[in-house]
Every structure is written in C-alpha cells, then in structure tokens.
Amino acid sequence: MKSREKRIISGSYLELEYFPITEHGHRHDNKRRLTKKEQQNLNEKNAVKKLIRLINTNFVAGDILIHPTYRTDEMPNTEKEVIKDIQNYFRCIKAYRKKHGLPPVKYIYVVECKNGRWHWHGIMSAIDRDVAEKLWKHGDYTNADRFQPTEQEGGEAFARYISKKPMGKRRWNSSTNLKNPTVKTKDGQHTRRGIARIATQRINDRAYWERKYKGYRFVSATPVYNDYNGWWYIYAKMYRNKRKEKIPHLLR
Missing domain, CATH: 3.30.70 (Alpha-Beta Plaits)
Incomplete structure (x- = not known):
C-alpha cells in the first residue's frame, strides 16, 4: 500500500486528509461492513461536510x-x-x-x-x-x-x-x-513510517503545518490509528488570511 494526501480547498479554507490506498487507487479501510446506523451516521457527517464546503466556496462576509x-x-x-x-x-x-x-x-x-x-x-x-x-x-x-x-x-x-x-x-x-470545492490528490508522498511520525510527533506542531502549506494558518489536526491495517489516518484544517472586502x- 501507499499513502495518499487529499487536499480540499473551499474558498480560503484548506482541509487535508492522509490515508492509505490499495494498488488500484482505492482507499484502504476496514473490510467490515458498516451497520445501518453507522452508515446513516457517516452519510450525515459527509452531508454536513459537503454543505460547509459549498458555503465556504461560494459565500463571503457581507452576503x-x-x-x-x-x-x-x-x-x-x-x-x-x-x-x-x-x-x-x-x-x-x-x-x-x-x-x-x-x-x-x-x-x-x-x-x-x-x-x-x-x-x-x-x-x-x-x-x-x-x-x-x-x-x-x-x-x-x-x-x-x-x-x-x-x-x-x-x-x-x-x-x-x-x-x-x-x-x-x-x-x-x-x-x-x-x-464546487477544489480537490487535489498526491500519492506516495509519505511512507507508513512518515505518516506515523506526523501523527505521533508533529500533529499539533503549528510551525510544521504552516511551513509545509505556505500561506495557510493552522487550525487543528486529528490522528486516528486503524487497528485493521496498522496505518495512521490524519485530518487537518487550515485557513488563509483574508483581506476585508x-x-x-x-x-x-
């Protein structure tokens, strides 16, 4: 497996997702099928994320x-x-x-x-x-x-x-x-060990994130360890300073 970095750019806001993918390019998570309740919760979570991104992409202060x-x-x-x-x-x-x-x-x-x-x-x-x-x-x-x-x-x-x-x-x-928000992906930028190092040593290192993604300010980053495949998953949020319009x- 190799890693994928996914960037979602919604106006002045940047979301980052790090996760492993299979050799065919599919996200590699737990093979266990979600229960109906778990799937509903996931659908709701994703729907809210989509709405947040649409608003941040299309609307600004003063609307x-x-x-x-x-x-x-x-x-x-x-x-x-x-x-x-x-x-x-x-x-x-x-x-x-x-x-x-x-x-x-x-x-x-x-x-x-x-x-x-x-x-x-x-x-x-x-x-x-x-x-x-x-x-x-x-x-x-x-x-x-x-x-x-x-x-x-x-x-x-x-x-x-x-x-x-x-x-x-x-x-x-x-x-x-x-x-729609802009979505960009990069594959193979980090090894499993490299992702683990970020998740355990640099997850709240503001200087690291702002140096890596120049022009953006760090908000938060969350690591989650997957027992099934032994990979760390990372989600981070950043924003670009906006001039008042x-x-x-x-x-x-």
Missing part, C-alpha cells in the same frame, strides 16, 4: 442570511408548497438583481417544520437587507442578517445550524451556479 416565516393564515400544508414559494421568491430576487445590474444570485436554503409551522433558512449573494426581507410576501417576521464567517471556520456554524433537522429527501436546495454602497 445575506435569511430566515423567513409564514403568517398563520398563509401556512402551507406541505413541503412542496413551501419550495414553490421559495422558488417564486428567488425569481423576484433575480429580477431585482438584473434591474440593478447585480451579478446572478447564488443561494442555498433548508426547509424546516416545527409543530406544524413551516419556515426556512437560507444564504444568498449580497443584496440590500430591506429588499431581501420585503420580497418575501408570506410572513411578518422575516429577518435578514449579514453573513459573518469566522476567520478559522468560515461558515461552519451556520451550515451545522441549518442542517440539524433536514426535511424531505434532500437536505438542502441550491442555485445551479454554485462552484468592501461592500458596495448599494448593498449596505
């Missing part, structure tokens, strides 16, 4: 977080009705942006229902907050906030918040113009 609700007398009966209303809302957003010379909107939203009351949470490209609230016609308690990603984690907190109780078959819906006057 909009929106949390629309419904008036009691306009409360939908099904998720399908809610999605139809949301789609109409974004048609209005698109028309407004086109009229005012703004670029095409990007968005992600999640539908929720609590005690029979439907609402949704979303993130979208920067726009005047008053406009974002007024274009939702179905609720009196619509709130739009500025997206304020943290320097080290980006939009992770928001992604975890909106994915806590997904409705329907899809965890979220989105515009079709989102960019000025928000156009029209969008304030």
Whole structure:
C-alpha cells in the first residue's frame, strides 16, 4: 500500500486528509461492513461536510442570511408548497438583481417544520437587507442578517445550524451556479513510517503545518490509528488570511 494526501480547498479554507490506498487507487479501510446506523451516521457527517464546503466556496462576509416565516393564515400544508414559494421568491430576487445590474444570485436554503409551522433558512449573494426581507410576501417576521464567517471556520456554524433537522429527501436546495470545492490528490508522498511520525510527533506542531502549506494558518489536526491495517489516518484544517472586502454602497 501507499499513502495518499487529499487536499480540499473551499474558498480560503484548506482541509487535508492522509490515508492509505490499495494498488488500484482505492482507499484502504476496514473490510467490515458498516451497520445501518453507522452508515446513516457517516452519510450525515459527509452531508454536513459537503454543505460547509459549498458555503465556504461560494459565500463571503457581507452576503445575506435569511430566515423567513409564514403568517398563520398563509401556512402551507406541505413541503412542496413551501419550495414553490421559495422558488417564486428567488425569481423576484433575480429580477431585482438584473434591474440593478447585480451579478446572478447564488443561494442555498433548508426547509424546516416545527409543530406544524413551516419556515426556512437560507444564504444568498449580497443584496440590500430591506429588499431581501420585503420580497418575501408570506410572513411578518422575516429577518435578514449579514453573513459573518469566522476567520478559522468560515461558515461552519451556520451550515451545522441549518442542517440539524433536514426535511424531505434532500437536505438542502441550491442555485445551479454554485462552484464546487477544489480537490487535489498526491500519492506516495509519505511512507507508513512518515505518516506515523506526523501523527505521533508533529500533529499539533503549528510551525510544521504552516511551513509545509505556505500561506495557510493552522487550525487543528486529528490522528486516528486503524487497528485493521496498522496505518495512521490524519485530518487537518487550515485557513488563509483574508483581506476585508468592501461592500458596495448599494448593498449596505
């Protein structure tokens, strides 16, 4: 077996995975089949990771977080009705942006229902907050906030918040113009012994990680030993320092 280094670049954020692969290039983990519960937990974990990466790739400080609700007398009966209303809302957003010379909107939203009351949470490209609230016609308690990603984690907190109780078959819906994170791999850069040395001696060595991945700042690294194949697996997170971007006057 040989090692693989996988880099996932989501905007200003870098994730690193070190793991062994077979001679055919497949990840080499435990051969034991996962239980249904274990597979569900893994699927949920991967779905949240995907959402975090999409948000960090496509949205920046100053974009909009929106949390629309419904008036009691306009409360939908099904998720399908809610999605139809949301789609109409974004048609209005698109028309407004086109009229005012703004670029095409990007968005992600999640539908929720609590005690029979439907609402949704979303993130979208920067726009005047008053406009974002007024274009939702179905609720009196619509709130739009500025997206304020943290320097080290980006939009992770928001992604975890909106994915806590997904409705329907899809965890979220989105515009079709989102960019995917960049994924790069390198094989054979480290021996089994080299990976073990990183996992046991340099896992929290900030200077080591920042020297190895220049331009990025170290956040954390986690080693896990696999008893089945005798390899260490490593997951690390880093971020690139971001310059504060000025928000156009029209969008304030």
